[in-house]
Every structure is written in structure tokens, then in C-alpha cells.
Amino acid sequence: MQFELSDEQRELAEFIRELLSSKSDSASVRATIAHDAPFDAELWSVLCDQIGAASLAIPEEYGGAGYSTFETHIVLEELGYALTPSPYFGSVALAAQAVLASGNAEACARLLPSVADGSRIAALAWADPTGRWSPADVGVSAQETDGVWRLSGETPLVIDGIAADLVLVIAATPRGPALFELTDTGALTKESTPALDPALSFATYRFDASAATLLACEADTPFLDRLRDLALTALTAIQVGAAARGLDMTVAYSLQRAQFGRLIGSYQALKHRMADLHVRLETARTTSRAAAWAAANDSAELGQLASLAKTWCSDSLTAIASETIQLHGGIAITWEHDAHLVFKRAHATAQLFGSPGEQRARVAQSLGLDRTSA
Structure with missing residues (x-):
């Protein structure tokens, strides 16, 4: 790698x-x-x-x-x-x-x-009604009548769904989940969904017998597991970037803020804490790029690496964001400080496409280590 x-x-x-x-x-x-x-x-x-x-x-x-x-x-x-x-x-x-x-x-x-070329914004409607992204569980059903597929149901947490003018949908069919292109946007209702991270945009889609074109069926061309792995991997890149931002602003602050006549960055205890954060960041970047390499090279290890990367990057960003708040003192709690944005990014992205706990369970199952497989 x-x-x-x-x-x-x-x-x-x-x-x-x-x-x-x-x-x-x-x-x-x-x-x-x-x-x-x-x-x-x-x-x-x-x-x-x-x-x-x-x-x-x-x-x-x-x-x-x-x-x-x-x-x-x-x-x-x-x-x-x-x-x-x-x-x-x-x-x-x-x-x-x-x-x-x-x-x-x-x-x-x-x-x-x-x-x-960026002239169209595309969105993928996939999450089930509980807000989870599972290859098999979806909240939209598709029925074919007289050669026309129509979608009905609701999908929450559609990423960048408000701005999208090209809508793709994972829907359940009699043969299993499939990917559709929505062709009747007039039968689609979009509702903006408030997000913990204000820099992320989500929408809830509601379909009412909306005409669509079948692009692929999982039964014929398995693609959902790879798609989930690609989503997990891409999300870890965003997490690594946010973690680097949090650490950089914390180090910079420690070289500016004086307490008891000394810069706080000169105190050994704070040096150790920031060194630990640096290790967190670099190991997160390594696991994230390992998954990215596997995705780019169609490696058979992608599934495990994507879940491991999502787990470690989520935990690392959460730790770095928390320490960013702590080491900045009271100013970091205010909306005016960017540490607030890093903190919200950490907690929002940790849940997207499965929490760290869910990812650990997925890896354990793939290795035959979960108790239910015994």
C-alpha cells in the first residue's frame, strides 16, 4: 500500500x-x-x-x-x-x-x-426510515406497472438532497434492492432536515408513485456493499481533515495564550496531550488512506479497511475535538469560535453510515468473531 x-x-x-x-x-x-x-x-x-x-x-x-x-x-x-x-x-x-x-x-x-463538470448536483437516497444505511433495508419500494417503475416511500438523511437535480434512489423490488434514477421530479417532495453540523446539508425525500428508471438490481450486479465501503472511506477523509484543523488551531493557540507568565504550550502536561493528539491524527490519516488505496485498487480488503477506518477516524476526531474544546478554555464553547464547528463535525460524522460500534460489529462478523456467528 x-x-x-x-x-x-x-x-x-x-x-x-x-x-x-x-x-x-x-x-x-x-x-x-x-x-x-x-x-x-x-x-x-x-x-x-x-x-x-x-x-x-x-x-x-x-x-x-x-x-x-x-x-x-x-x-x-x-x-x-x-x-x-x-x-x-x-x-x-x-x-x-x-x-x-x-x-x-x-x-x-x-x-x-x-x-x-459540476453542472448537475446528484444525490443518493438510501437511508432507511430509522436513518441507517444498510444494503438490504430501505424505506422506498418500487413497483413495475405496464413497463414503468414507480417509487413510493420516504428516505431521510439524503446528503445534499436539497440542491440536487439528479436523484438516485435505492429501492426495494420483488427481486431485492435496486438502484433507480428518478425521472418524475414533480412527484418528489423535499424537506430540509436540520443537522447537528450546520455545514452539512440533509433532506428528507418523499416519493408518491414517482416514475423512475431502473439502473441496476443487486441480484444481477452486486454493488451495494462496495458502495457502502466507498461511502465510509470518503467520509473518513472529511474526518481526517477536520481532525487536522482542530489540532492545528489548538497548537497555534497554545503558542499564543499565556497563563501564569508562560505560554501554555510550554507546560509539559499540555505538550504530552498535544503529542497524543498528533499520534491520533496520523494513525487516523494512515487508516483512512489505507482504505482509500484499497478502494482505488479494488482490493478484497476494502470492506474490513473501510469499517476499521471509519471506527478509528470517528473516535480520533471525537477525541481531538474534545481536547480542542478543553485546551482552548471557555472561548471554545462559544459559537464564535471554530472549535465549535470541529466539535459538531465530529459528533455528526461519527453516526453517518454507521457508528463506530456498528462498524466494529461488522468487522467482527466478517472475521467470524461475533458471538451470534458462534
């Missing part, structure tokens, strides 16, 4: 970070949140038109740049560091990969070019 970035990948990361430092600083992020906008349209245009970030993991024959999900992972790390409200995760890392995982060449050729 290769964890160090190549020169080209390092240049991509540096370019994205430089762009976000000027276009998505704290004031810009807060302005977007304050206006209830799901993302900054101008910044999205720059990311897609000038950098081609949305096209990185889409093959050239479908209008993309022909790189891999590892390059997408790098972009997500930087977006996570900046805490940028962006449809990149929902549209590029999740919905576009759902189309690719379906193996439907016609759908890929028809749908992916507009996602690759």
Missing part, C-alpha cells in the same frame, strides 16, 4: 488548500451557513471548472479526468480541513460512484458527464 502522496497528488492538495484558504475561510463558511445556503455556488464553480475536482474519479469515457477515488480522497481531506459546505461528498463521492458501481454503461455515459 502507498500512503505517501505522489508529487502530483501533493500539488493537488496544496492547490486545493490554497484555494480554500482564500475562498472558504472561517468568515466565508459562516456566511454560507448563516444564509441557509447548502454551499457556495461560486466556489463550487471554481472547483469544477478551473480545477476539475468533480471529474477526478470519473473515467474519461464518461467525461471525467480518469484518475481514481484516491485523488477524490485528497480533495475531501482539504474540504474537511476547511469545514467547507460543499456538495462534493454527496454528489461526487457518493452518487457518482453509485452510478459507476451499478455497471450500467448507458447510465454512466448519460449521467456522469454533467456530474463531472
Whole structure:
């Protein structure tokens, strides 16, 4: 496995970070949140038109740049560091990969070019009514009548669902779960869902006999397990970026804040705590990139690595966010301080696509170590 970035990948990361430092600083992020906008349209245009970030993991024959999900992972790390409200995760890392995982060449050729150039925002409706993402359990059913598929039901927690104009849906059919493209948007009701992390955008979708096109059936082309692994892996990149942001701001503060006539960063006890956080961050980055490498190289280890990465990155970001609050003192509890955003990002993302406890159980089951399999 290769964890160090190549020169080209390092240049991509540096370019994205430089762009976000000027276009998505704290004031810009807060302005977007304050206006209830799901993302900054101008910044999205720059990311897609000038950098081609949305096209990185889409093959050239479908209008993309022909790189891999590892390059997408790098972009997500930087977006996570900046805490940028962006449809990149929902549209590029999740919905576009759902189309690719379906193996439907016609759908890929028809749908992916507009996602690759950023002109369309895609969303994947998948979570069951309880808010969990399970390959088998979904809250939408599909029935075929006279050759037309129609969807009925409700899906909560659709990531970037409000801004989406391309809607993909995981629905139950008589032959099992399948991926659909919604063709009758008039029969879709969208409702914005308040999120713990105000920089993340969610929606609840309600379908009322909504016409749709079948793209792939799990019974014919198994794709849901890989899709979940890709989602878990992409999410860990965002978590690693946010963890790095929390640690950086904590170290910087320790070199500015004086107590009892000394900078607090000079106290040995605080040095040890920040050193522990650094270890947390670097091990989280390693596990995240290990899963990203497995995803980009179609490794058989992807399932275990994705769950392990989600577990460790969730726990690490939670620990770093908590220490960020503690080591900044009372100012970090206020809404005006960015430590507040890191803390909310930690607790929100820990639950997405399964909590650390659920991921540990999944790994144990895959290894035959869970008690129920005995």
C-alpha cells in the first residue's frame, strides 16, 4: 500500500488548500451557513471548472479526468480541513460512484458527464426510515406497472438532497434492492432536515408513485456493499481533515495564550496531550488512506479497511475535538469560535453510515468473531 502522496497528488492538495484558504475561510463558511445556503455556488464553480475536482474519479469515457477515488480522497481531506459546505461528498463521492458501481454503461455515459463538470448536483437516497444505511433495508419500494417503475416511500438523511437535480434512489423490488434514477421530479417532495453540523446539508425525500428508471438490481450486479465501503472511506477523509484543523488551531493557540507568565504550550502536561493528539491524527490519516488505496485498487480488503477506518477516524476526531474544546478554555464553547464547528463535525460524522460500534460489529462478523456467528 502507498500512503505517501505522489508529487502530483501533493500539488493537488496544496492547490486545493490554497484555494480554500482564500475562498472558504472561517468568515466565508459562516456566511454560507448563516444564509441557509447548502454551499457556495461560486466556489463550487471554481472547483469544477478551473480545477476539475468533480471529474477526478470519473473515467474519461464518461467525461471525467480518469484518475481514481484516491485523488477524490485528497480533495475531501482539504474540504474537511476547511469545514467547507460543499456538495462534493454527496454528489461526487457518493452518487457518482453509485452510478459507476451499478455497471450500467448507458447510465454512466448519460449521467456522469454533467456530474463531472459540476453542472448537475446528484444525490443518493438510501437511508432507511430509522436513518441507517444498510444494503438490504430501505424505506422506498418500487413497483413495475405496464413497463414503468414507480417509487413510493420516504428516505431521510439524503446528503445534499436539497440542491440536487439528479436523484438516485435505492429501492426495494420483488427481486431485492435496486438502484433507480428518478425521472418524475414533480412527484418528489423535499424537506430540509436540520443537522447537528450546520455545514452539512440533509433532506428528507418523499416519493408518491414517482416514475423512475431502473439502473441496476443487486441480484444481477452486486454493488451495494462496495458502495457502502466507498461511502465510509470518503467520509473518513472529511474526518481526517477536520481532525487536522482542530489540532492545528489548538497548537497555534497554545503558542499564543499565556497563563501564569508562560505560554501554555510550554507546560509539559499540555505538550504530552498535544503529542497524543498528533499520534491520533496520523494513525487516523494512515487508516483512512489505507482504505482509500484499497478502494482505488479494488482490493478484497476494502470492506474490513473501510469499517476499521471509519471506527478509528470517528473516535480520533471525537477525541481531538474534545481536547480542542478543553485546551482552548471557555472561548471554545462559544459559537464564535471554530472549535465549535470541529466539535459538531465530529459528533455528526461519527453516526453517518454507521457508528463506530456498528462498524466494529461488522468487522467482527466478517472475521467470524461475533458471538451470534458462534
